[in-house]
Amino acid sequence: MKYTYHFIFMAFALLLMTACGGSQKGQSTDSVNNDVNKLTAKVNAPSGLTLRAKPNSDSKQVALLDDKSEVEILDKNGPAETIEGKKGNWYKIKAKGDEGYVFSAFLKLKGQENESEGSQEAEQKSKKKEIDLSKFTRPANEKEAYVAAPSGIRLRSKPDVGSEEVIIAPYDAKLEVVENIDIQQKPKCIGGMIGRWIKVKYQGKEGYVVNAFVRMYAGSSRPLEMEVATPSGVTLRDKPSKDGKQVTLAPEGAMLELVNDCATLDRSKTVTIGEHTGTWIQVKYKGKVGYVFNVFLMPIMT
CATH class of the missing domain: 1.20.5 (Single alpha-helices involved in coiled-coils or other helix-helix interfaces)
Structure with missing residues (x-):
């Protein structure tokens, strides 16, 4: 027992x-x-993609995501919108420990990136060969404007990025100005640039465009670029602060591509460094994106 x-x-x-x-x-x-079921994507934005606190382009920036970096998609059901002529939704994502929102048009879902990567690179190389940004036409009078955006510009039926597309005008295309800038109209952040809507005509069709993306008679000859105007050059930093890490150095006279200058609309982002008061804006120089203090830059008028 x-x-x-x-x-x-x-x-x-x-x-x-x-x-x-x-x-x-x-x-x-x-x-x-659980690991297998994670939905991931890669950033598809050569100048980087802004991770925002809320699902809209005016909300606070959480981080800047590098092109081709991988993100985890948490929610694909954000608000639908059209930005820079691209339709999409705001996705909630996670990247490097940070959570926030990005616009889906600038992501490639896993499995899709290989399909279009080759053709996309070929298209970009083709565009670079075809478009020389140092060559452009100057408006002869206030009734003329020329497209300054390398990818062209969309004329819209209403002064709203969500309105219907009328026609696309390519780089350096001549536009007839139908209604010039209304000074009563408050400037807005549209596509990362500060501007106002103007009414133009192209190939017999009328529509609205944002003046920041066109070359106008009394404006900058290269409105999407700024020139370094200090003998010591400027430092591009990884965040909008003098304490940010150095990304690269741009010498005096260097042309910097504007990526996002919307911070200049927000007075709370105005800071004083030494004797200078200004705003940190996002730029691109020789393929590298960073922040510079705007008082050391000037518009290109020649």
Whole structure:
């Protein structure tokens, strides 16, 4: 009888150990499945993609995501919008420990990036060969304007980025100015640039464009660029602060591509450094994106 009880006890213990082991294996499998089911994407924006606190382009910047960096998609059901002529939704994502929102048109879902990567690079190389930004036409009078955006500009039926597209005018295309800037109209941040809507005509069709993306008679000859105007050059930093890490240095006379200058609309972002008061804006120089203090830059008028 003693041996019988001992045998039953050992059998019960063995059964309990087997059950525990099975449970551990089950947990491990679930963990693996969760990893497999994660939806990821890669950033598809050569100048980087802004991660924002809320699903709109005016909300606070959380981080700047590098082109081709991988992100985890948490929610794809954000508000629908059209930005820079591209339709999409705001996705909630996670990248490098930060959570926030990005516009889906600038992401490539996993499995899609390889399909279009080759053709996209070929298209970009083709555009670079075709478009020389140092060559452009100057407006002869106030009734003329020329497209300054390398990718062209969309004429819209209403002064709103969500309105219907009328026609696309390519780089350096001549536009007839139908209605010039209304000074009563408050400047807005549209596509990362500060501007106002003007009404123009192209190939017999009328529509609205943002003046920041066109070359106008009394404006800058290269409105989407700024020139370094200090002998010591400027430092591009990884965040809008003098404490940010150096990304690269641009010498005096260098042309910087404007990526986002909307911070200049927000008075709370005006800071004083030494004797200078200004705003940190986002620029691109030789393929590298960073922030510079705008008082050391000037518009290109020649």
